[in-house]
Amino acid sequence: MVTSTIGRRIRLGLIGGGPGSIIGETHRIAARLDGQYDIVAAALSSNPERARQAALDLGIGAERAYASWQQMLEAEAARPDRIDAVAVMTPNDSHHPICMLALDRGFHVICDKPLANDLAQAREIAARVKTTNAEFCVTYCYTGFPMVRQARDMIRAGELGEIRQVHLQYVQSYLAGHDLPAGWRTEGRAGSSLVLMDIGTHAFHLGAFVTGLDVTRLCADVGSAIPGRPVDDYVSALLRYENGARGSLWVTNAAAGSEHGLSFRIHGDKGGLEWHQEEPNRLIHRRQDAFEEIITRRLGPATSEGAQRSTRIAIGHPEGYLEAFANLYTEFAQRVATRIAGTPGDDQPTRFPSVSDGVKGLAFVAASVKSMATGGWQDVERM
Amino acid sequence: MVTSTIGRRIRLGLIGGGPGSIIGETHRIAARLDGQYDIVAAALSSNPERARQAALDLGIGAERAYASWQQMLEAEAARPDRIDAVAVMTPNDSHHPICMLALDRGFHVICDKPLANDLAQAREIAARVKTTNAEFCVTYCYTGFPMVRQARDMIRAGELGEIRQVHLQYVQSYLAGHDLPAGWRTEGRAGSSLVLMDIGTHAFHLGAFVTGLDVTRLCADVGSAIPGRPVDDYVSALLRYENGARGSLWVTNAAAGSEHGLSFRIHGDKGGLEWHQEEPNRLIHRRQDAFEEIITRRLGPATSEGAQRSTRIAIGHPEGYLEAFANLYTEFAQRVATRIAGTPGDDQPTRFPSVSDGVKGLAFVAASVKSMATGGWQDVERM
Amino acid sequence: MVTSTIGRRIRLGLIGGGPGSIIGETHRIAARLDGQYDIVAAALSSNPERARQAALDLGIGAERAYASWQQMLEAEAARPDRIDAVAVMTPNDSHHPICMLALDRGFHVICDKPLANDLAQAREIAARVKTTNAEFCVTYCYTGFPMVRQARDMIRAGELGEIRQVHLQYVQSYLAGHDLPAGWRTEGRAGSSLVLMDIGTHAFHLGAFVTGLDVTRLCADVGSAIPGRPVDDYVSALLRYENGARGSLWVTNAAAGSEHGLSFRIHGDKGGLEWHQEEPNRLIHRRQDAFEEIITRRLGPATSEGAQRSTRIAIGHPEGYLEAFANLYTEFAQRVATRIAGTPGDDQPTRFPSVSDGVKGLAFVAASVKSMATGGWQDVERM
Amino acid sequence: MVTSTIGRRIRLGLIGGGPGSIIGETHRIAARLDGQYDIVAAALSSNPERARQAALDLGIGAERAYASWQQMLEAEAARPDRIDAVAVMTPNDSHHPICMLALDRGFHVICDKPLANDLAQAREIAARVKTTNAEFCVTYCYTGFPMVRQARDMIRAGELGEIRQVHLQYVQSYLAGHDLPAGWRTEGRAGSSLVLMDIGTHAFHLGAFVTGLDVTRLCADVGSAIPGRPVDDYVSALLRYENGARGSLWVTNAAAGSEHGLSFRIHGDKGGLEWHQEEPNRLIHRRQDAFEEIITRRLGPATSEGAQRSTRIAIGHPEGYLEAFANLYTEFAQRVATRIAGTPGDDQPTRFPSVSDGVKGLAFVAASVKSMATGGWQDVERM
Incomplete structure (x- = not known):
């Protein structure tokens, strides 16, 4: 305290x-x-x-x-x-x-x-x-969830080996209806691209936080999945990370019927990790030489220091979004x-997350918009 | 406020x-x-x-x-x-x-x-x-979870029809090791039966809260799953509810490898509901004449008043144990x-839950202990 | 061949x-x-x-x-x-x-x-x-499924330690409607208790097959969940296995909205195994000292001989009921x-399964019916 | 017969x-x-x-x-x-x-x-x-699975509305090790791009089969996730369908620890469908105005004609890959x-699938390879 x-x-x-x-x-x-x-x-x-x-x-x-x-x-x-x-x-x-x-x-x-x-x-x-x-x-x-920190700690400790593939998703539905809701998000106060600013930056940062790697180049398809609307509601992108790892990202707020849909799936030489915000207390650990394991916030040496520090209550009691935010x-x-x-x-x-993480988010938005305009790969600007 | x-x-x-x-x-x-x-x-x-x-x-x-x-x-x-x-x-x-x-x-x-x-x-x-x-x-x-209240509200509204079957589980592992941990729970200050007092009453109350029905008779197998220990770590019981519904209950804190394991599965004439505390934001609704649906805390008319009143944040953001307790x-x-x-x-x-819910929990403990001693069915005392 | x-x-x-x-x-x-x-x-x-x-x-x-x-x-x-x-x-x-x-x-x-x-x-x-x-x-x-054999092999190899708790379920809905369908099952040709004969014996045998243990005593609640019908559609039982392990069983064909619902959950000193017929290619392995793992039919030394012999196709291709039957x-x-x-x-x-497994199934039916008549525990007759 | x-x-x-x-x-x-x-x-x-x-x-x-x-x-x-x-x-x-x-x-x-x-x-x-x-x-x-046909039938019947977004995955691990296994697949007899030919065409066709739509343009990132190897083991692509729908695809056989990983997630104006080959008997139906439902092979009017024709056994008995192939x-x-x-x-x-579906698969491979060479979007050739 x-x-x-x-x-x-x-x-x-x-x-x-x-x-x-x-x-x-x-x-x-x-x-x-x-x-x-x-x-x-x-x-x-x-x-x-x-x-x-x-x-x-x-x-x-x-x-x-x-x-x-x-x-x-x-x-x-x-x-x-x-x-x-x-x-x-x-x-x-x-x-x-x-x-x-x-x-x-x-x-x-x-x-x-x-x-x-x-x-x-x-x-x-x-x-x-x-x-x-x-x-x-x-x-x-979303970086406050214990299992997100567990993933980061495991990757830093080399438990996946060198990171090779990153796949990020954030698939929501709040703009899936044809009529845009009123509010500042759809009234031009949200920056150059609604979906990129509003939820794209979350997914992008999550990938960087967990892997400890920055994206250096990308090729993005940005626009509206619902025809004729004046705001972006869809982005899919091909990513290249600083260590050469390949990645992809699918972010939309116009996928009818979806709820939250933030997730990552990351693979390194030895295995992979997958996490879904809607079931945040489970981290799927796929291993090349062993069966899949389900990592939880269970106390003990197998849970990373970062996960344990971020957990208030254990023995299978679920924690959620508010606890992550509070962390x-x-x-x-x-x-x-x-x-x-x-x-x-x-x-x-x-x-x-620091102010420099905030800057990187805006650099991602800028590169994505530019890629869409040019139809090809773009560098992501550094700090 | x-x-x-x-x-x-x-x-x-x-x-x-x-x-x-x-x-x-x-x-x-x-x-x-x-x-x-x-x-x-x-x-x-x-x-x-x-x-x-x-x-x-x-x-x-x-x-x-x-x-x-x-x-x-x-x-x-x-x-x-x-x-x-x-x-x-x-x-x-x-x-x-x-x-x-x-x-x-x-x-x-x-x-x-x-x-x-x-x-x-x-x-x-x-x-x-x-x-x-x-x-x-x-x-x-556990009665504070939105989806538990959703279940209660649906049953009160008749969406399952008359309740026919109730199955309750609370399957933990904290006493699965052969050596009992130190502490008041294992030192005789926990009442007549450790497992019944400590977690059995939770499962029992959950069934009553969700169905709105009391158990009138039961037949219980109470004892220790781990041989030779002086405390109860296991109970399985056959239940009869006041409306004639049949039920069963499996509660233990000695199931090696388990985490939390509190759940209910309830069936009425028209369908059934299943909920697991470890994934508390999903309520499985099995329907006799339609496909299974997964009820969530999504705002809107389909979520019950009790669930909506108990939710702080939606669009797929998970809530957990602390939020339930805070409710x-x-x-x-x-x-x-x-x-x-x-x-x-x-x-x-x-x-x-009220003081009378507390009394009913102790009546359940008393009837279970008596049933084990007599080897047969026992009435559960009323208030 | x-x-x-x-x-x-x-x-x-x-x-x-x-x-x-x-x-x-x-x-x-x-x-x-x-x-x-x-x-x-x-x-x-x-x-x-x-x-x-x-x-x-x-x-x-x-x-x-x-x-x-x-x-x-x-x-x-x-x-x-x-x-x-x-x-x-x-x-x-x-x-x-x-x-x-x-x-x-x-x-x-x-x-x-x-x-x-x-x-x-x-x-x-x-x-x-x-x-x-x-x-x-x-x-x-159901004993033909690779993951059921994996469970049996693991238990025989001592991977769970001594078996302490067994929980069996078979929860269907085909008699959940108030009108009984026509057919020999409901016309008195199915033996002394419809639900026990039709699906109860499956669940009972599954427990014995996987654990390698016989039930010696039981206390059963047998009857109809739907009031007033002339056939049994519900049984819940307390079980005692030959090694002292405690068990329970919930079998019904009148749980509205259910599909198949056959499952086992077994715990020994070191951990537990859980399997559901509706997702037969996954075997949940809870471990007291490690995270939960999901055992699959993946080829390699970690999959038991019995599972490998019972599998035709791997790399994540699902197998089902017909393959199990064909085994x-x-x-x-x-x-x-x-x-x-x-x-x-x-x-x-x-x-x-052999003819003696068949005899044991009928002994289970007989003991359950007798227990219901007497309201207490009964021995299960041996071969 | x-x-x-x-x-x-x-x-x-x-x-x-x-x-x-x-x-x-x-x-x-x-x-x-x-x-x-x-x-x-x-x-x-x-x-x-x-x-x-x-x-x-x-x-x-x-x-x-x-x-x-x-x-x-x-x-x-x-x-x-x-x-x-x-x-x-x-x-x-x-x-x-x-x-x-x-x-x-x-x-x-x-x-x-x-x-x-x-x-x-x-x-x-x-x-x-x-x-x-x-x-x-x-x-x-994979087009032989009942739930894949259910998805196709639902989309043809307009139950999702106009299709807006398609996301396809096929994430395996059999080339995740650094040493390539011997065999024709890695010896140059598999065509211009191993991963595209071997599993990419499966995922690509699955999207077309279910939506009834062809891809007209794409932008692909093709190569090897494991550095220095002479064969392609990774492709991620941005897709544009003939009706304007946007899509993406992630296919690899070098994601360490993965098993099968073929899946689709498709969204139209009214909702979405998601299917995973590893749990093939469940089709997730997300609905914009109702709770998510889990479609199964349950007989009855709610299951499509195509699904019913492709199913041999129901009441919750799982079917798998061999049954799909046999269809x-x-x-x-x-x-x-x-x-x-x-x-x-x-x-x-x-x-x-017909010979023309086979031709389209090779057109997808050709366009992807060309896109990778040029670094931008390419048309997919028609029959």
Whole structure:
């Protein structure tokens, strides 16, 4: 508990995620779950009245129920009991100004993905993180699942041998109907390609997180599976990783009847791993010289350190999305507490995705769009 | 949020669940998850020093970091900002004295299962709940899963027709090794039959919760699967429900290699439902005149009201054990807030298990033990 | 191939299984699949005209398209090119007279299960097999699956340690409707208890085959899940095996919406095995000290000799019920060829179920019925 | 049965598939399973001695145990009881000469896939089929599974709406080891690209069979996942179907630890279907406005005519690869019998894959290889 380190919880301010927002409640549960944060300030909506009322309903004191994020960042910067960090869960096109100001005012930042609306903005934020020396987490939340970390740890330990093939999927249905739902995602505020920005970056990052490898080139088929609509709802891509491994990716939010559909299947010289977010507590381990095994969060030496650190309850009790999300929040809190305490950090590897992971996501989007325009392979730009 | 109803969160005091206790952290996460409680007091251990330090580590104020549950109940009873409720997560044999005093001092109570160490104790607690008019929840936590509630709602709505067959399983492995682990569960503090008390009551209650039916007679094979050990680790029983339905139950904590293994499979005239706690977000619906369907927490009219009320996040994001546990806590908080506000409760059905469910669990244990002694069928005593 | 041993195929005569019979075509496919038999004679129906026409439609010569089984057994006994064996797939109540005459006329016999209509008949057949020194197979066909043999081989090799718990299920739906279908199974020709005779014996034998253990005592709940019907459609039983292992069994053909539902789950000191007939090519191996593994028919040292011998095609190609059934036929053909050749048999263990397995099935039925009548535990009679 | 139509079985001659050949025994089982063929002639090996002995071991008469396929085709052409059809299961590079001569001598032909070693050869065979008016089946055997036909029938009936997305996989491991196994597949006799010819054509045809749509353009990444080897073991491709639907394909035989891995997932406007060859009796039906359903071979109106016609045994009994393969053989036998009888064929749609399906497979191989060479999209040539 961070209370053992600094004698109090991390003070957190929220930006966005007001009434009716699913992602807002998700961030708040993630902050509450392990008792590492006190949510003491909020600017929950772009509508000043709704922003203030929503904060009061959450139990936030009237003084810190702010009407706007600008007001919150300036006011908090001046308080002696100022917040330590802000969590940003607004539409994509506002991430850049909010993060820039929050960093300038000296706050640590948790920002929802994608990091920004385009690659240039993302690089600006990354540069500002460097100059302000802040902690910064991009909530690629699926990296928080224990079995995703187990996969990463196994690959780092060489249990699959050299990685040879990567296959990523994210197959949803929320745009499968012919009529587009209203909302900022379909109103041009989501960046250059809806499906790439909204869920493509998740799948792309998941592959990089688990393998520890970056994609260097790709050839993408981006467009709409449902004819005639003005937004992208489909991408399939051929990938080449930095070590020469081949990969592919199928991401869509227009596959009628699907639910979540995020998965990876990765093969190395010795075997393969497959994971599906819809059954997150099982990791399928195919072995070239032995039968398939089903890795679970069972405690014991066979479960990796990263998986054990990310698990709260075992003996077959399932954990889910909220626990995975909370893992990022809790790891971020521990890092911030170390910074507050001024002690050297522990030597444990950081798990939560960084600002550079956010930049890479936007580079993937840019390369995919360019590949579609040219009809061939494109390099993915580096940091 | 209860803050909208009474302007503050429910004030909760914890009894038991100190350092190293899995069930303790589970209860605390359940209390924190929806932001309905402030944990302001605690007596976390039977060791006074450890009790106080553990409470401080949790961020509880020094004044309310109590050395014992007796001290906490008396001191809190005298405070103007006294706790509204206590949560009891101590070994079984202390549930009775703690609950009796807590009720006498006017607190609402959340108590871990089994309710008490025997049927007589359980009936005394139930009687005291009646005279004190307190809210009381027994944490048969598996009833909190959305798909368990979906099953219950479907059966109540007649979607399976008249219930004809019930099959319950809870197949674990934590006592599969020949050497019994140390701890109160194997040291005679767990009541007349370890396996029946520890997990048998969970499976038994799950069947009753989902079908809405009580077992009236049973014939049980209770004992140890591992020869020569002094505790029960196995029960298999033939069941007869109040409507004439036949049932069976297989519960053990000595099935080597198993993980959690709680499941039900229920058939009525029109079809059947099957659910496994290890994959809790899927409910298998077998239909006599149509193909099997897989019911999920997908929002929409096909998901029952009970399932939708118990779900925080959808579109295929998995939820787990902690969310199920938190559902009981949150429903309890809403009920307590209604009591504090003095307003008439909403007309929604209570979902969290009651003290009478706790009594029925002990009646099941008693009937099973008696059946094993006599080698034949026994009636299950009523409230 | 038996052609390599005796220069020709085994000559087989069929009794029963005429037009519209599913089990008849199943036996014929089983006989054809490996090319070990020539089906040269048949008495396919109790109606003489239908019997002859059906045989002609199968391509059997007119001379050996018999009008009755009595005619076939007498005529074939007199031919120089007489059949080697008969396959019996008539209703239960005719197994006894057919088998007795076939044995008396010197034929080897494949008989569908259950062996006879009651335990006394079964014992008479077994005695006659002994005096005639015939080969005799009872088609408990589910023992032919490679993964069932894998399980048996693993248990014999001690891979689970001492067997402690056995759980058997066979949960079907073909009598789930309120109106009983017409046919001999529901017309009193199926013996003392429909569900026990029809599918209960399958589940019971499967447990014995896989564990190598007999049940010595049981306590059964036998009756009808659907109220008011004159036949049994439900049995649940508590079992005690000869080594002290505990077991249970749930068998019904009245669970609305179910399909096949035959499965076993067995636990020993070191781990457990679970198999479902509906996904027969996977054997779940739970291990106390390692992750669960999924055993398949993959060739290689990890697959048992019994599984490899029972598999025709690998690299993940699924095999099914007909291949399992054919395994019994092919093993029987090999045994008969050895007898014809007069050479000593190979030293490989027989796999196909014997007449004594058939007797044990009827002993299980008798004990279950008696247990239901007395309301308590009963011994299962031995051979 | 064809015996009812023409009074005898179809007379079949085998070419290839001698001792040790898995595909040879597969074809023979497929021919035997339904009793529609008499295997009366064979040229089983390119080694004359082995060819003759192997035929004798199968029980084929000495006169028709041929030393070579040329000898068999010429000798059989001259017999009054000549074979009706030949089945070709030799290495790819001999398909063309064998098929051409067999057609010229007036036989109907069953040929293993791929049809030929390149597109030009394939087109020659197709032209000869036309001029000789023969029946011709290419054994894309996976189209024989009942649930594959169910999928095809549902899509033809419009149950998914317009098809929008197709995803095909065939992920095996038999070339995952660094040392290539010996054999014709890796010795240059398998055509221009091992993985495309060997399993790529299966996956490609499966997509076309189920959707009823042809691929018009593609962009492929073809090569070796294992560095430095001289054969292709990996292909991933972006596909565009004739109706505008987008698709993708991942096929490899070098994914360590995999077993079979053939699957399709197809989405239309109203829902999607997913099928895996390793669990072939389940077809997952995702529906946009209802819960997922699991379609099985259950008899009744909900199972399509094509599925019911392709099923031998139901009530949950699994069928597998050999039954699927046998479906092609049996349908071919029925067609040949109709030709022999000289009666007009029934009006039922042909199910077995035709010579034109074989040509399309080679066109897919050619386009993929060309795409890899050019680094961009290529048209797939039409018949």
